[in-house]
Amino acid sequence: MNAVRIAVGSTRRPKLLAVEEAVRGFAGNLSGLAPEITGYEVDSGVGHTPQSREELMCGARQRAEALSRRLQDCSPTTGFFVGLEGGLDVVMENGIHRIFLESWAYVSNGARGHFGCSGSVELPETLAKEVLVRRMELSAAIDRFAGEVGIRDGQGTWGVLTCNLISRQESFRLAVVAAFAPFYNTKMYRPATAAGA
Numbered sequence: 001m002n003a004v005r006i007a008v009g010s011t012r013r014p015k016l017l018a019v020e021e022a023v024r025g026f027a028g029n030l031s032g033l034a035p036e037i038t039g040y041e042v043d044s045g046v047g048h049t050p051q052s053r054e055e056l057m058c059g060a061r062q063r064a065e066a067l068s069r070r071l072q073d074c075s076p077t078t079g080f081f082v083g084l085e086g087g088l089d090v091v092m093e094n095g096i097h098r099i100f101l102e103s104w105a106y107v108s109n110g111a112r113g114h115f116g117c118s119g120s121v122e123l124p125e126t127l128a129k130e131v132l133v134r135r136m137e138l139s140a141a142i143d144r145f146a147g148e149v150g151i152r153d154g155q156g157t158w159g160v161l162t163c164n165l166i167s168r169q170e171s172f173r174l175a176v177v178a179a180f181a182p183f184y185n186t187k188m189y190r191p192a193t194a195a196g197a
Contacts, residue, residue, distance in 0.1 A: 003036035004079040007071055009063030011039040013153060015084050018172035025177065029184040031079070042066040042083075049131055049138040050087030053102070057115055059085035060106035068110055080183070081108045084172055086156075087138070088131065089120065099128040101138075101157055103168070105175035109183065116178025118171035121161050 008019050016039045023035045043066065044050075044059035063083030071078045083106040091098050100120035106113055123131075130141035139152040146160045156168020182189035 002033050004031045004033040005076060006035055006037045006080045006082060007067045007078045008037060008039045009042040009044075009067050009081070009083045011041050014156060014167070014169040015039070015172055018084075018169045019082055019176050021169070022173045022176035022180065026180060026184040030180070040067060040070065042070065044083075044085055046085070046087075050085060051090055051132065053089045053104075056085050056087050056089065056102060056104045057106070059083070059087070060104045060115065061113065064106045064108045064113060068108060072110075079109060080180075081110065081113075082106070082176065082179075083108075084175070086168070086172070088123070088128075090132070099123040099132065101161070103158075103171040103175045105172065105179040107176070107179040107183065112182075114179050114182045116175045116181070118174040119166075121158060121166070123157075123161070127157075 006019065006023060008016055010016065016037060020037050023037065027035050042063050045062040046055045046059035050056045050059055060083040063085065064081040067081040067083070084103070086103045089100045089102050091100065100122055102120050103118040105116045127141055127145045130136045130145065131138050138157060142151050142157045142160055143149050151157065151160060155164055158171045159167045
């Protein structure tokens with residue numbers, strides 16, 4: 001059986017496993033082909049810890065687009081390019097700044113692309129200050145905050161804040177499932193003219 005190649009803009013294990021797990025759930029609806037997932041290091045073009053939804057979306061898109069440019073002349077062809085970006089969304093609510101951790105995905109087939117997002121979890125004030133005021137990278141801040149090392153490559157900040165009920169991998173899995181929806185659920189995402197609108 002042939003494989004549909006999926007390129008991921010990261011070589012980090014939680015991100016690659018998130019894509020693998022997500023695709024396993026809808027692969028039959030995607031193309032009927034076995035997925036072949038490969039990670040590549042690409043630059044997001046945004047800061048080390050994005051601090052807005054716009055920056056998160058931009059980073060995810062730019063990773064996928066960088067992959068598309070990098071692999072455009074490769075054979076066999078790549079079916080999908082996946083960009084993943086995690087970071088913060090700062091919002092004002094009832095006069096108070098609330099800081100949320102989010103995971104975003106952008107999936108492109110080279111012609112069109114779509115976004116997906118995990119849920120959000122609010123950061124404790126102390127951790128938020130480390131990142132936003134002292135400009136510490138979130139991965140370093142969470143290690144210091146939790147008194148551990150290498151959290152980013154394991155449970156992630158998500159795991160620390162939710163007592164491992166939601167891991168970093170799971171947050172990215174949800175984002176990937178959502179971003180791929182227009183590709184595996186084509187009936188619901190057909191163009192407006194085809195839908196009779």
